[in-house]
Amino acid sequence: MTTSAAPAPTRELVLGSLRVETPVVLAPMAGITNAAYRRLCREQGAGLYVCEMITSRGLVERDPVTLSMLVFDELEDVRSVQLYGTDPVYVGKAAEILCAEFGVGHIDLNFGCPVPKVTRKGGGGALPWKRRLLGDILEATVAAAAPYDVPVTMKTRKGIDDDHLTYLDAGRIAQESGCAAIALHGRTVSQAYSGQADWDAIGELAASVDIPVLGNGDIWEAEDAVRMVEQTGAAGVVVGRGCLGRPWLFRDLAAAFAGEEVRALPTLGEVAAMMRRHAELLCFHMGEERGCKEFRKHVTWYLKGFAAGGEMRRSLGLVDSLASLDRLLADLDPAEPFPVDTLGTPRGRQGSPRRVVLPQGWLDDTDGTGCAIAEDMHSGG
Structure with missing residues:
Protein backbone atom coordinates (compact mmCIF):
# COMPACT_ATOMS: atom_id res chain seq x y z
CA MET A 1 0.00 0.00 0.00
CA LEU A 265 3.42 1.12 4.20
CA PRO A 266 4.88 -2.29 5.06
CA THR A 267 2.74 -5.34 5.61
CA LEU A 268 3.23 -7.31 8.79
CA GLY A 269 5.40 -9.73 6.83
CA GLU A 270 7.70 -6.88 5.82
CA VAL A 271 7.79 -5.61 9.38
CA ALA A 272 8.71 -9.11 10.55
CA ALA A 273 11.59 -9.14 8.06
CA MET A 274 12.77 -5.80 9.49
CA MET A 275 12.53 -7.19 13.02
CA ARG A 276 14.63 -10.18 11.98
CA ARG A 277 17.24 -7.91 10.38
CA HIS A 278 17.38 -5.76 13.51
CA ALA A 279 17.90 -8.78 15.76
CA GLU A 280 20.51 -10.18 13.40
CA LEU A 281 22.53 -6.96 13.53
CA LEU A 282 22.26 -6.80 17.31
CA CYS A 283 23.55 -10.36 17.59
CA PHE A 284 26.37 -9.59 15.16
CA HIS A 285 27.60 -6.71 17.28
CA MET A 286 26.80 -8.05 20.77
CA GLY A 287 26.61 -11.81 20.55
CA GLU A 288 23.38 -13.78 20.31
CA GLU A 289 22.42 -13.87 23.99
CA ARG A 290 22.83 -10.15 24.65
CA GLY A 291 21.61 -9.19 21.19
CA CYS A 292 18.31 -11.00 21.67
CA LYS A 293 17.84 -9.40 25.09
CA GLU A 294 18.45 -5.97 23.57
CA PHE A 295 15.95 -6.71 20.83
CA ARG A 296 13.10 -7.41 23.25
CA LYS A 297 12.48 -3.74 24.05
CA HIS A 298 11.71 -3.05 20.38
CA VAL A 299 8.90 -5.61 19.99
CA THR A 300 6.08 -3.37 21.24
CA TRP A 301 7.14 -0.53 18.93
CA TYR A 302 7.33 -2.76 15.87
CA LEU A 303 3.93 -4.34 16.51
CA LYS A 304 2.08 -1.16 17.49
CA GLY A 305 -1.39 -1.29 15.97
CA PHE A 306 -1.06 -4.79 14.52
CA ALA A 307 -3.40 -7.58 15.59
CA ALA A 308 -0.68 -9.81 17.07
CA GLY A 309 -2.12 -11.19 20.32
CA GLY A 310 -0.87 -10.81 23.84
CA GLU A 311 0.66 -14.28 23.97
CA MET A 312 2.66 -13.63 20.80
CA ARG A 313 3.87 -10.30 22.16
CA ARG A 314 4.87 -11.86 25.46
CA SER A 315 6.77 -14.63 23.71
CA LEU A 316 8.60 -12.17 21.48
CA GLY A 317 9.42 -10.13 24.58
CA LEU A 318 11.23 -13.16 26.00
CA VAL A 319 13.06 -14.26 22.85
CA ASP A 320 16.51 -15.71 23.59
CA SER A 321 17.82 -16.85 20.21
CA LEU A 322 17.48 -16.08 16.54
CA ALA A 323 16.02 -19.56 16.00
CA SER A 324 13.21 -18.93 18.49
CA LEU A 325 12.63 -15.52 16.94
CA ASP A 326 12.28 -17.12 13.51
CA ARG A 327 9.70 -19.59 14.81
CA LEU A 328 7.60 -16.85 16.35
CA LEU A 329 7.79 -14.50 13.39
CA ALA A 330 6.66 -17.33 11.11
CA ASP A 331 3.33 -17.40 12.99
CA LEU A 332 2.52 -13.77 12.18
CA ASP A 333 0.13 -13.08 9.30
CA PRO A 334 2.46 -11.75 6.58
CA ALA A 335 -0.42 -10.24 4.60
CA GLU A 336 -1.83 -8.11 7.44
CA PRO A 337 -1.81 -4.49 6.25
CA PHE A 338 -0.07 -1.69 8.09
CA PRO A 339 -2.34 -0.09 10.74
CA VAL A 340 -2.84 3.33 9.16
CA ASP A 341 -4.58 4.65 12.27
CA THR A 342 -1.17 4.73 13.99
CA LEU A 343 0.27 7.16 11.44
CA GLY A 344 0.98 10.61 12.81
CA THR A 345 0.63 9.50 16.43
CA PRO A 346 3.27 9.75 19.18
CA ARG A 347 5.59 6.83 19.82
CA GLY A 348 7.72 6.06 22.85
CA ARG A 349 7.64 7.95 26.13
CA GLN A 350 5.46 11.01 26.63
CA GLY A 351 4.82 11.53 30.32
CA SER A 352 3.67 14.83 31.80
CA PRO A 353 5.24 18.16 32.74
CA ARG A 354 7.32 18.14 35.92
CA ARG A 355 9.42 20.32 38.16
CA VAL A 356 13.03 20.46 37.00
CA VAL A 357 15.61 19.31 39.54
CA LEU A 358 18.55 21.75 39.59
CA PRO A 359 21.63 22.38 41.75
CA GLN A 360 21.00 24.72 44.65
CA GLY A 361 21.17 28.34 43.53
CA TRP A 362 21.39 27.42 39.86
CA LEU A 363 18.92 30.08 38.74
CA ASP A 364 20.49 32.89 40.78
CA ASP A 365 22.55 34.13 37.84
CA THR A 366 23.07 33.40 34.16
CA ASP A 367 26.68 34.47 33.78
CA GLY A 368 28.44 32.10 36.16
CA THR A 369 30.39 28.99 35.38
CA GLY A 370 28.18 26.77 37.50
CA CYS A 371 27.95 25.84 41.15
CA ALA A 372 28.53 22.40 42.62
CA ILE A 373 28.50 20.75 39.21
CA ALA A 374 30.27 17.47 38.62
CA GLU A 375 31.09 15.30 35.67
CA ASP A 376 29.25 11.99 35.56
CA MET A 377 31.27 8.87 34.84
CA HIS A 378 28.47 6.87 33.33
CA SER A 379 27.44 7.00 29.68
CA GLY A 380 24.21 6.26 27.91
CA GLY A 381 21.76 8.67 29.52
Missing part, protein backbone atom coordinates in the same frame (compact mmCIF):
# COMPACT_ATOMS: atom_id res chain seq x y z
CA THR A 2 1.25 3.50 -0.75
CA THR A 3 0.33 7.02 0.22
CA SER A 4 1.27 10.34 -1.30
CA ALA A 5 3.72 12.82 0.16
CA ALA A 6 4.00 16.46 -0.85
CA PRO A 7 6.85 17.11 -3.28
CA ALA A 8 9.88 18.90 -1.84
CA PRO A 9 13.13 20.11 -3.35
CA THR A 10 16.20 17.95 -3.07
CA ARG A 11 18.55 19.42 -0.48
CA GLU A 12 21.62 18.46 1.51
CA LEU A 13 22.74 19.36 5.01
CA VAL A 14 26.12 21.10 5.30
CA LEU A 15 27.89 20.90 8.67
CA GLY A 16 31.28 22.52 8.19
CA SER A 17 33.28 20.16 5.99
CA LEU A 18 30.64 17.43 6.36
CA ARG A 19 27.95 17.14 3.71
CA VAL A 20 24.92 14.97 4.44
CA GLU A 21 22.92 13.90 1.39
CA THR A 22 19.56 14.07 3.13
CA PRO A 23 18.99 16.72 5.87
CA VAL A 24 17.97 14.15 8.46
CA VAL A 25 19.74 13.26 11.72
CA LEU A 26 18.93 10.26 13.91
CA ALA A 27 18.75 11.57 17.47
CA PRO A 28 20.94 9.74 19.98
CA MET A 29 18.73 7.64 22.27
CA ALA A 30 20.06 5.72 25.26
CA GLY A 31 19.84 1.97 24.75
CA ILE A 32 18.52 2.45 21.20
CA THR A 33 21.00 4.04 18.80
CA ASN A 34 23.76 1.47 19.09
CA ALA A 35 25.79 0.34 16.09
CA ALA A 36 23.14 -2.19 15.04
CA TYR A 37 20.26 0.27 15.00
CA ARG A 38 22.32 2.95 13.29
CA ARG A 39 23.17 0.52 10.50
CA LEU A 40 19.55 -0.60 10.20
CA CYS A 41 18.40 3.00 9.78
CA ARG A 42 21.28 3.79 7.42
CA GLU A 43 20.25 0.89 5.20
CA GLN A 44 16.90 2.62 4.72
CA GLY A 45 18.06 6.09 3.70
CA ALA A 46 20.87 8.62 3.62
CA GLY A 47 21.34 10.78 6.68
CA LEU A 48 23.50 11.24 9.78
CA TYR A 49 23.16 8.64 12.52
CA VAL A 50 24.34 9.56 16.03
CA CYS A 51 25.69 7.14 18.63
CA GLU A 52 24.23 6.92 22.11
CA MET A 53 25.31 9.72 24.45
CA ILE A 54 28.84 9.31 25.85
CA THR A 55 30.02 11.08 29.01
CA SER A 56 33.23 13.06 28.68
CA ARG A 57 34.63 11.98 32.01
CA GLY A 58 33.91 8.33 31.28
CA LEU A 59 35.82 8.57 28.03
CA VAL A 60 38.78 10.54 29.43
CA GLU A 61 39.15 8.14 32.37
CA ARG A 62 38.67 5.09 30.12
CA ASP A 63 35.58 3.76 31.84
CA PRO A 64 34.98 0.25 30.41
CA VAL A 65 31.23 0.77 29.97
CA THR A 66 31.80 4.00 28.08
CA LEU A 67 34.44 2.47 25.85
CA SER A 68 32.17 -0.51 25.12
CA MET A 69 29.56 1.88 23.70
CA LEU A 70 31.99 3.35 21.18
CA VAL A 71 31.40 0.56 18.68
CA PHE A 72 30.89 1.41 15.03
CA ASP A 73 29.58 -0.69 12.19
CA GLU A 74 31.96 -1.50 9.37
CA LEU A 75 29.75 0.39 6.90
CA GLU A 76 29.42 3.49 9.09
CA ASP A 77 31.14 6.00 6.83
CA VAL A 78 30.64 8.99 9.17
CA ARG A 79 31.11 8.21 12.84
CA SER A 80 28.90 10.58 14.81
CA VAL A 81 28.96 10.76 18.62
CA GLN A 82 27.06 12.84 21.16
CA LEU A 83 29.08 13.99 24.16
CA TYR A 84 27.72 14.97 27.57
CA GLY A 85 29.73 17.03 29.99
CA THR A 86 29.73 20.01 32.34
CA ASP A 87 33.47 20.70 32.54
CA PRO A 88 35.15 22.39 29.55
CA VAL A 89 38.46 20.62 30.22
CA TYR A 90 36.92 17.14 30.27
CA VAL A 91 34.73 17.80 27.24
CA GLY A 92 37.65 19.20 25.25
CA LYS A 93 39.86 16.23 26.11
CA ALA A 94 37.07 13.81 25.25
CA ALA A 95 36.56 15.49 21.87
CA GLU A 96 40.24 15.12 21.07
CA ILE A 97 40.16 11.42 21.98
CA LEU A 98 37.14 10.85 19.76
CA CYS A 99 38.85 12.51 16.80
CA ALA A 100 42.34 11.09 17.29
CA GLU A 101 41.60 7.56 18.48
CA PHE A 102 38.13 6.68 17.21
CA GLY A 103 38.05 8.41 13.83
CA VAL A 104 34.88 10.31 14.68
CA GLY A 105 33.73 12.68 11.94
CA HIS A 106 31.03 14.62 13.83
CA ILE A 107 30.61 15.58 17.49
CA ASP A 108 27.29 16.70 18.96
CA LEU A 109 27.09 18.18 22.47
CA ASN A 110 24.10 17.37 24.66
CA PHE A 111 22.47 20.41 26.25
CA GLY A 112 18.93 19.10 26.04
CA CYS A 113 18.60 16.03 28.25
CA PRO A 114 15.67 16.46 30.72
CA VAL A 115 16.50 13.48 32.97
CA PRO A 116 16.65 14.52 36.66
CA LYS A 117 19.94 12.72 37.35
CA VAL A 118 21.49 14.94 34.64
CA THR A 119 19.83 18.29 35.41
CA ARG A 120 20.44 18.04 39.16
CA LYS A 121 24.16 18.28 38.33
CA GLY A 122 23.63 21.27 36.06
CA GLY A 123 23.96 19.20 32.91
CA GLY A 124 21.82 18.57 29.86
CA GLY A 125 18.99 21.03 29.38
CA ALA A 126 19.88 22.91 32.58
CA LEU A 127 23.36 23.95 31.47
CA PRO A 128 22.54 26.66 28.88
CA TRP A 129 21.20 28.81 31.73
CA LYS A 130 24.89 29.42 32.54
CA ARG A 131 25.84 31.33 29.42
CA ARG A 132 29.54 31.65 30.19
CA LEU A 133 29.89 27.97 31.01
CA LEU A 134 28.08 27.04 27.80
CA GLY A 135 30.46 29.18 25.78
CA ASP A 136 33.52 27.74 27.52
CA ILE A 137 32.45 24.16 26.76
CA LEU A 138 31.63 24.92 23.14
CA GLU A 139 34.88 26.78 22.56
CA ALA A 140 36.96 24.01 24.15
CA THR A 141 35.28 21.36 22.01
CA VAL A 142 35.53 23.30 18.76
CA ALA A 143 39.23 23.98 19.45
CA ALA A 144 39.91 20.29 20.17
CA ALA A 145 38.13 19.12 17.02
CA ALA A 146 39.47 21.81 14.67
CA PRO A 147 42.85 20.14 13.88
CA TYR A 148 40.91 17.11 12.64
CA ASP A 149 38.43 19.18 10.62
CA VAL A 150 35.57 17.63 12.61
CA PRO A 151 32.40 19.76 12.89
CA VAL A 152 30.89 20.33 16.33
CA THR A 153 27.16 20.84 16.82
CA MET A 154 24.97 21.19 19.88
CA LYS A 155 21.46 20.14 20.77
CA THR A 156 19.33 22.02 23.25
CA ARG A 157 15.77 22.78 24.32
CA LYS A 158 13.81 26.02 24.55
CA GLY A 159 14.88 26.44 28.15
CA ILE A 160 14.38 25.11 31.64
CA ASP A 161 10.73 26.17 31.68
CA ASP A 162 8.62 28.94 30.16
CA ASP A 163 10.01 31.43 32.68
CA HIS A 164 13.65 30.50 32.02
CA LEU A 165 14.14 30.33 28.24
CA THR A 166 17.64 29.94 26.85
CA TYR A 167 17.43 28.94 23.19
CA LEU A 168 18.08 32.31 21.54
CA ASP A 169 21.14 33.00 23.71
CA ALA A 170 22.29 29.41 23.11
CA GLY A 171 22.08 29.95 19.36
CA ARG A 172 24.10 33.14 19.56
CA ILE A 173 26.76 31.50 21.75
CA ALA A 174 26.92 28.45 19.47
CA GLN A 175 27.53 30.67 16.47
CA GLU A 176 30.15 32.78 18.26
CA SER A 177 31.92 29.63 19.48
CA GLY A 178 32.35 28.19 16.00
CA CYS A 179 29.68 25.48 16.10
CA ALA A 180 28.63 24.13 12.71
CA ALA A 181 24.93 23.96 13.67
CA ILE A 182 22.48 23.95 16.54
CA ALA A 183 19.54 21.58 16.97
CA LEU A 184 16.50 22.74 18.92
CA HIS A 185 13.92 20.47 20.50
CA GLY A 186 10.83 22.65 20.66
CA ARG A 187 10.04 21.79 24.27
CA THR A 188 11.35 22.99 27.61
CA VAL A 189 13.08 20.71 30.10
CA SER A 190 10.01 20.84 32.35
CA GLN A 191 7.85 19.54 29.48
CA ALA A 192 10.18 16.57 28.95
CA TYR A 193 8.33 14.72 26.13
CA SER A 194 4.81 15.87 26.97
CA GLY A 195 2.60 18.32 25.15
CA GLN A 196 3.28 19.67 21.70
CA ALA A 197 6.62 20.83 20.32
CA ASP A 198 6.86 24.57 19.62
CA TRP A 199 7.91 24.83 15.98
CA ASP A 200 7.58 28.63 16.12
CA ALA A 201 10.56 28.70 18.48
CA ILE A 202 12.56 26.71 15.92
CA GLY A 203 11.67 29.28 13.27
CA GLU A 204 12.59 32.14 15.59
CA LEU A 205 16.00 30.59 16.25
CA ALA A 206 16.59 29.95 12.55
CA ALA A 207 15.89 33.60 11.83
CA SER A 208 18.28 34.80 14.54
CA VAL A 209 21.50 32.95 13.57
CA ASP A 210 23.56 32.36 10.45
CA ILE A 211 24.53 28.77 11.22
CA PRO A 212 22.17 25.91 10.28
CA VAL A 213 19.34 25.17 12.71
CA LEU A 214 17.95 21.64 12.94
CA GLY A 215 14.40 21.17 14.16
CA ASN A 216 13.38 18.43 16.57
CA GLY A 217 10.05 17.44 18.06
CA ASP A 218 6.81 15.80 16.82
CA ILE A 219 8.19 14.43 13.56
CA TRP A 220 6.12 11.27 13.26
CA GLU A 221 5.94 11.05 9.46
CA ALA A 222 8.06 12.21 6.53
CA GLU A 223 5.46 14.85 5.73
CA ASP A 224 5.99 16.33 9.19
CA ALA A 225 9.69 16.78 8.46
CA VAL A 226 9.09 18.56 5.16
CA ARG A 227 6.43 20.75 6.77
CA MET A 228 8.76 21.67 9.65
CA VAL A 229 11.54 22.72 7.28
CA GLU A 230 9.15 24.75 5.13
CA GLN A 231 7.43 26.34 8.12
CA THR A 232 10.51 27.19 10.19
CA GLY A 233 13.33 27.70 7.72
CA ALA A 234 15.32 24.99 9.46
CA ALA A 235 18.18 23.41 7.49
CA GLY A 236 17.12 19.90 8.47
CA VAL A 237 15.47 17.76 11.11
CA VAL A 238 16.44 15.54 14.02
CA VAL A 239 14.26 12.44 14.42
CA GLY A 240 14.01 10.52 17.68
CA ARG A 241 10.90 8.74 18.95
CA GLY A 242 9.23 8.80 15.53
CA CYS A 243 11.49 6.04 14.22
CA LEU A 244 11.01 3.63 17.13
CA GLY A 245 9.88 0.37 15.59
CA ARG A 246 9.92 2.10 12.19
CA PRO A 247 13.46 2.33 10.80
CA TRP A 248 11.89 2.56 7.33
CA LEU A 249 10.89 6.12 8.28
CA PHE A 250 14.34 7.14 7.02
CA ARG A 251 13.46 5.72 3.60
CA ASP A 252 10.32 7.84 3.62
CA LEU A 253 12.29 10.90 4.73
CA ALA A 254 14.87 10.47 1.96
CA ALA A 255 12.08 10.14 -0.59
CA ALA A 256 10.17 13.15 0.72
CA PHE A 257 13.21 15.43 0.66
CA ALA A 258 13.98 14.22 -2.87
CA GLY A 259 10.50 15.28 -3.95
CA GLU A 260 9.21 11.76 -4.53
CA GLU A 261 5.51 11.22 -3.98
CA VAL A 262 5.30 7.58 -2.93
CA ARG A 263 5.64 6.19 0.57
CA ALA A 264 5.40 2.45 1.26
